[in-house]
Amino acid sequence: MRNPVLKVKDLRTSFLTDDGEIPAVNGISFEVNPGEVLGIVGESGCGKSVTSLSIMGLVPTPPGKIQGEILYNNENLIRASEKRMRQIRGNDIAMIFQEPMTSLNPVFTIGNQLIEAIRIHKKWPKNKAKMRAIEILKQVGLPRAEELMNEYPHQLSGGMRQRVMIAMAMVCEPKLLIADEPTTALDVTIQAQILDLMKRLNKETDTAIMMITHDLGVVAQMCERIVVMYAGEVVEEADVKTIFKHPKHPYTVGLIQSVPDMRLKKDRLYSIPGNVPKPGSTKTGCQFAPRCPHRNERCLAETPPLDTLETGQKVRCWLYQEGKGVEAIGRAVGKG
Amino acid sequence: MLTYTIRRLVTLIPVLFGMILIVFSLIHAIPGNPAKVILGQQATKEAVAALSKDLGLDKPIHIQFIDYIKQLLHGDLGESIRTKAPISEEIWPYLAATIELSIVAMIIAIVIGVNAGIISAWFQNSWFDYIAMLLALIGVSMPIFWLGLMEQYTFAIHWDLLPTTGRDNIRDPVEAITHLYLLDTLLQGRFDQFIEVIKHLILPGFALGTIPMAIIARITRSSMLEVMRSDYIRTARAKGLGSFWVVYKHSLKNALIPVITVIGLQTGLLLGGAILTETIFGWPGIGSYIYEAIQNRDYPVIQSGILVIASIFVLINLVVDLLYAAIDPRIKYR
Numbered sequence: 001m002r003n004p005v006l007k008v009k010d011l012r013t014s015f016l017t018d019d020g021e022i023p024a025v026n027g028i029s030f031e032v033n034p035g036e037v038l039g040i041v042g043e044s045g046c047g048k049s050v051t052s053l054s055i056m057g058l059v060p061t062p063p064g065k066i067q068g069e070i071l072y073n074n075e076n077l078i079r080a081s082e083k084r085m086r087q088i089r090g091n092d093i094a095m096i097f098q099e100p101m102t103s104l105n106p107v108f109t110i111g112n113q114l115i116e117a118i119r120i121h122k123k124w125p126k127n128k129a130k131m132r133a134i135e136i137l138k139q140v141g142l143p144r145a146e147e148l149m150n151e152y153p154h155q156l157s158g159g160m161r162q163r164v165m166i167a168m169a170m171v172c173e174p175k176l177l178i179a180d181e182p183t184t185a186l187d188v189t190i191q192a193q194i195l196d197l198m199k200r201l202n203k204e205t206d207t208a209i210m211m212i213t214h215d216l217g218v219v220a221q222m223c224e225r226i227v228v229m230y231a232g233e234v235v236e237e238a239d240v241k242t243i244f245k246h247p248k249h250p251y252t253v254g255l256i257q258s259v260p261d262m263r264l265k266k267d268r269l270y271s272i273p274g275n276v277p278k279p280g281s282t283k284t285g286c287q288f289a290p291r292c293p294h295r296n297e298r299c300l301a302e303t304p305p306l307d308t309l310e311t312g313q314k315v316r317c318w319l320y321q322e323g324k325g326v327e328a329i330g331r332a333v334g335k336g
Numbered sequence: 337m338l339t340y341t342i343r344r345l346v347t348l349i350p351v352l353f354g355m356i357l358i359v360f361s362l363i364h365a366i367p368g369n370p371a372k373v374i375l376g377q378q379a380t381k382e383a384v385a386a387l388s389k390d391l392g393l394d395k396p397i398h399i400q401f402i403d404y405i406k407q408l409l410h411g412d413l414g415e416s417i418r419t420k421a422p423i424s425e426e427i428w429p430y431l432a433a434t435i436e437l438s439i440v441a442m443i444i445a446i447v448i449g450v451n452a453g454i455i456s457a458w459f460q461n462s463w464f465d466y467i468a469m470l471l472a473l474i475g476v477s478m479p480i481f482w483l484g485l486m487e488q489y490t491f492a493i494h495w496d497l498l499p500t501t502g503r504d505n506i507r508d509p510v511e512a513i514t515h516l517y518l519l520d521t522l523l524q525g526r527f528d529q530f531i532e533v534i535k536h537l538i539l540p541g542f543a544l545g546t547i548p549m550a551i552i553a554r555i556t557r558s559s560m561l562e563v564m565r566s567d568y569i570r571t572a573r574a575k576g577l578g579s580f581w582v583v584y585k586h587s588l589k590n591a592l593i594p595v596i597t598v599i600g601l602q603t604g605l606l607l608g609g610a611i612l613t614e615t616i617f618g619w620p621g622i623g624s625y626i627y628e629a630i631q632n633r634d635y636p637v638i639q640s641g642i643l644v645i646a647s648i649f650v651l652i653n654l655v656v657d658l659l660y661a662a663i664d665p666r667i668k669y670r
Contacts, residue, residue: 056574090576097574102567107589107664117575152665168575 004031005176005208006055006093011068013047013054021065024050026232029306032176037202037209039223039240041216041255043276047232048212052178056095057085072176091121094169098181100162104153110137110164111149117168132171140167140197159190163197170201180212195221216259220244228252231277231287234306238313248315250292286318294319340661340668344654351650359643360404363635364397374417374633387417391636413640418632423640427625431644432515433503434614434621438606440537441544446599449549453556453595457564458583468553475550484543484616491539498535501618505532540617544610548602555598559591566590592663600656604649 008030014023025047032038040048053059054066057077070077072092077085089095097103105113114133118124124132130149137145140163153161162182169177179198183191199222202209211222219226219240226243228236228251236249247253254272274291286292289299298318306316366373371387392400407414413423452472456465492500503517504510510529513520518537521530563569564587572586611623622641629637661667 058570058573086576086578088576089574095574097567097571099567103571105568105572105586105590106666108586116577120576154666165571168571 002034004033005072006032007071008055009069009071011051011054011070013050013059013064013066016063016065024232025054027068028229028234030227030234030237032208032210034175035202035206035208036225037211037223039219039226040210040212040229041214041219041226042229043214045276046229048229049180052095052180052210052212055178056089056093090117090174091172092174093176093178094172094174095178095180096165096169096182098184100158100165100185103165104161106153109150109152114168114171117171121172136167136171158186159193162186162194166197166201170205170207173205174207176208176210178210178212181214183218198222216255233287233316235288235316236314242311242313248309248313248320249317250294251288337661337668341658344657348650348654352647355646355650356405356408356643359639359646360401362639362642370635374635414636416634416637418634423637427622427640427644429512429515430620430622430625433619434607434610434623436516436518437537437540437544437610437619437621438603440541441606442548442599442603444541445545445549445552445602449552450556450595452553454560454583454588456553456557457560460561469557472550472553475546478546480543480547480612481616483546484540484613487539487543498539503533503536503619504529540613540619544606544613548606551598551602552595556591556595559594560587563587563591589663593660596656596659600652604652607648608645
């Protein structure tokens with residue numbers, strides 16, 4: 001196996017507020033391998049977006065505070081200068097966002113914004129950059145690429161704008177593309193098209209994709225490996241088949257159970273009781289314990305470590321530490 | 337853009353019509369016989385009758401209005417009662433003086449105000465931000481006449497760096513061609529006079545520009561702060577763009593709409609409201625011209641002065657509207 005493109009080690013991002021330091025990401029570690037699609041899954045507010053912004057160096061410090069290691073080609077991005085980060089952003093690591101409607105600058109043409117993305121990193125003459133811009137627009141499946149160059153974002157639909165965003169991110173052929181809920185704001189049919197496009201670009205260009213989402217459907221369709229986050233921590237990590245067939249962490253189990261299944265006729269869809277704890281309200285013990293149906297006293301008192309099981313699956317839960325009920329919960333899900 | 341411009345021009349017609357109607361009724365708002373008011377209590381009956389005829393006040397009011405519009409369409413603003421000269425010819429040197437001063441004042445206000453606002457937003461809550469915004473607050477609250485007098489005392493009298501009053505050196509006056517002295521001196525190749533004219537412009541320019549500068553700085557700052565939080569600025573940064581371009585290209589163009597609105601309004605106000613500055617600095621501008629006319633009850637001049645200033649105001653607003661569309665492509669389609 002090749003060296004990972006990105007290695008995140010014990011990343012902690014917190015924000016200094018009037019109420020003190022509030023942690024948003026609480027010591028997470030994961031790796032992204034070249035050419036793979038990694039899914040990062042979790043509910044809103046679990047620290048997914050802050051993780052991606054931390055990697056891009058787009059968390060303003062202060063009030064933000066980032067600790068740990070983010071290794072890109074063995075270079076720790078947390079220590080990198082702003083100048084170095086500017087070289088990396090867009091060129092090595094690119095990012096697309098949730099809101100295609102507002103993520104493009106309304107007062108510049110598509111062409112202007114695309115050519116700019118190229119010329120920041122490559123000292124190409126304008127004409128060559130323009131040719132490349134048209135080429136990438138065609139590559140992301142946009143019709144009338146030449147005309148689009150002179151059009152403004154408001155003349156495009158949401159799906160087209162997200163394609164332009166993807167084109168802009170992919171134009172310098174980055175090693176890693178961070179996609180922060182890229183399809184959340186789109187219609188279902190458009191969602192499928194955008195996911196297909198990203199999958200195709202991933203195959204064609206060998207760009208690794210870090211897919212941040214709360215949508216398990218997206219994950220199942222796109223990803224090879226999955227990291228499940230809860231309250232700023234990684235609670236489970238495994239390949240996509242294992243996650244869906246043998247989920248270990250009670251939170252993952254709950255997430256999968258709450259996806260509607262056409263084959264099962266149930267009166268009521270499962271939902272995990274309770275809410276995600278507010279950042280800053282974290283306490284000792286397992287963060288998920290207050291909502292967990294399997295909790296015991298130890299869960300409330302001590303924080304479980306992220307443990308690697310024999311299968312290679314990583315899980316943060318006392319149940320598997322004690323060696324009991326390992327498969328019992330997995331089966332209780334009634335899936336697969 | 338062309339259709340948008342035409343559409344905007346068409347909407348000007350009712351505005352101009354309303355404006356003319358108001359200016360026209362000004363003279364009729366005078367209680368009693370306007371001619372008598374203009375000439376004063378001691379005027380003879382014959383003189384009053386003659387002036388009434390001159391002003392066309394003896395005709396029915398709707399005929400008077402039509403005549404007035406006809407006259408305006410021929411570029412005729414009537415005659416001054418005091419000097420008997422056609423106002424359309426007499427007004428230009430004054431207007432030119434005011435336009436020149438206002439342009440200089442606005443350039444000072446825009447260059448300093450916009451940049452101070454941008455830097456304040458960029459380094460929000462820094463010492464620069466605090467000092468700039470404190471100065472802006474002082475600037476808005478400053479009475480212009482006081483500021484003008486302080487400027488004169490400091491720079492003209494105490495340090496003797498700049499002239500106190502006037503537009504040019506009276507011992508070597510500028511030979512007027514367009515009455516815009518900066519242009520005239522350049523056309524004649526008189527660079528010594530050009531420098532002299534600039535020296536005369538600095539103090540009144542700063543006095544007149546202070547309030548707009550402060551307002552522009554505050555609007556630019558708040559508008560920039562709002563834009564800099566938006567998603568597309570995050571996108572620009574995610575592309576690897578440096579802060580300077582993020583601020584001066586991506587943020588500024590989006591933040592300009594409210595800034596231009598304020599610049600337009602302030603320019604209009606300068607043209608009409610420069611009378612204090614003009615008086616203090618002995619500036620022979622339109623403010624002084626109208627002020628003199630008011631003292632002499634020269635109604636046709638007052639009327640025309642107001643009409644000219646109001647028209648310029650309307651034109652500036654048209655330019656502002658066209659600039660909106662040039663800056664933000666979404667506006668044309670609304």
